Amino acid sequence: MSTVIGLLAGTLTTIAWLPQLARTWRRRSAADISWSYLATTGLGVFLWFIYGLVTRAFPVIVANAISDTLVCSLIILKAFGSAPRDDELGGLDGQFVEGALVADDGGGQR
Secondary structure (H helix, E strand, C coil), rough: CCCHHHHHHHHHHHHCCHHHHHHHHHHHHCCCCCHHHHHHHHHHHHHHHHHHHHHHHHHHHHHHHHHHHHHHHHHHHHHHHCCCCCCHHHCCEEEEEECEEEEEECCCCC
16 A cells, blocks of 8 residues: 555656646746756755665655656756747747847837
């Protein structure tokens, strides 16, 4: 029974990353995710993975191996992703300036 609970908990906490990863992939930008968050979360998940190996806790190993893969994917997207093009803004009139949408007043001023 404890293995089932562990697998269920691991599944839920692992799939919790998928909406953020999908959003980051669609936008091709992880500018709104801090490096310190990704680093501390990635390290914490990696240490849980090591703990699972040491204690031979299968649910901990599987959940954290997958979670760390997702965190690493976000790190790669943050490091190498790009901001969306103007035509991908869904019809908004504006420009991206350092990750922020700035209204275009037509005069070239910001």
